[in-house]
Amino acid sequence: MTDVEVPESHPRYESLLTRHRIEEGVEKGITSKQGLIAQGRGEAFDYLLGERTIPSAREAERVAAAYLLLAEHPVLSVNGNVAALCPGEMVELAEASGAALEVNLFNRTPERMQAIVDHLREHGAEEVLGLTADGRIPNLDHERAKVDREGIGTADVVLVPLEDGDRAEALAAMGKTELVVDLNPMSRSARSATVPIVDNIVRAVPNVTESVRELRDASRQELEAIVEAFDREAALAAAERAIREGGEE
């Protein structure tokens, strides 16, 4: 995170850097106007959370890691804001967990798809799915339904950070295990997730990667115990309490 001249001592260092990456994403044709507005919404929720990973989110990140390790065919979905905010971190998580990367856009255009694939490759990705688009998510309109059959189409576990509510619900309806990163615990995406992670994506993804590394040698039984102990309703309630009251647990 040294691609902009903001002194690290600045009290808003992380926030300014994040915003800089998002603006750069616009210039590269990666981030859309809707993406900028979504970034602002995220900033407000993160501000109310205290711009920190709350304990219930850290737990959810560990549970997400366990799901990725248990999966037969895990996929990490990447949209414009994810690509702009943490391209290298997503590539690292894919490598650590053995998951595939798939570009998956709400406002799909060939130019944005290609710009994001290129951006991920610049950050070290080898294979990036999403361009084939030979699969469909049922009950979504044409452009929004497109996925790769070999990717999200047949995935059992999908990490969908910053996902649109309609699509998050449609993926859940397909029976997939959905790991959602979303700063609004009241959003439809968070509410339809198997594992809602209410945290800033720039903190969440490295945390999931850290947990994947910690749990890599755990037995299937241990991983299943972690997954079974997770209480999604309690995690959502704790996050909402943190945002509303400024405290948690």
Next chain:
Amino acid sequence: MTDVEVPESHPRYESLLTRHRIEEGVEKGITSKQGLIAQGRGEAFDYLLGERTIPSAREAERVAAAYLLLAEHPVLSVNGNVAALCPGEMVELAEASGAALEVNLFNRTPERMQAIVDHLREHGAEEVLGLTADGRIPNLDHERAKVDREGIGTADVVLVPLEDGDRAEALAAMGKTELVVDLNPMSRSARSATVPIVDNIVRAVPNVTESVRELRDASRQELEAIVEAFDREAALAAAERAIREGGEE
């Protein structure tokens, strides 16, 4: 508000229309990338407020109206998001209150200044200040300090909706009576205001205009009584409570 095809029955009608106006602002060169992010932050706070004018905000809007009527030289400051979101409403408030309109940008470029002046004129404004820029706000760097001497430079009361924290503080330090519209009651802008109005600008401006009309025939003494009865700390606390706890007063 009929410039986009969203059925009025849609549960998110106001929110979608607002977003449409902001995006149109981008296309016209009025709204900046920072403006889009700021819009998103506002959406999140408004969502937590329940997308309604809370009672303490309605009171602040009435107090702002009283200040405008008591002023010798009131000015309404217009930035990119204000111009995109409620150009006609700002013109109407200027006419009702006898205040001047001045374009005042955080990221000032001649093109954006002109685009906003033109946009306000299309919405009925006659005189629009801001292009002369022969005055300065002390303690701000060059471009951000620019104002019209005959406008904000010598104004006694300034309405500054959606203002940057540095500038709101610098205007307050000049001794001006500042009426701030900001959905985040914890922002520096809201905290430096004489009258913080924690409400969505698309609701706030018409409310201030309504109060100006109601109070137009009030005596100076009545107006001064309204102004003196206002407790800004209580208003900020009520707004924060509404956002944090979902209730108020």
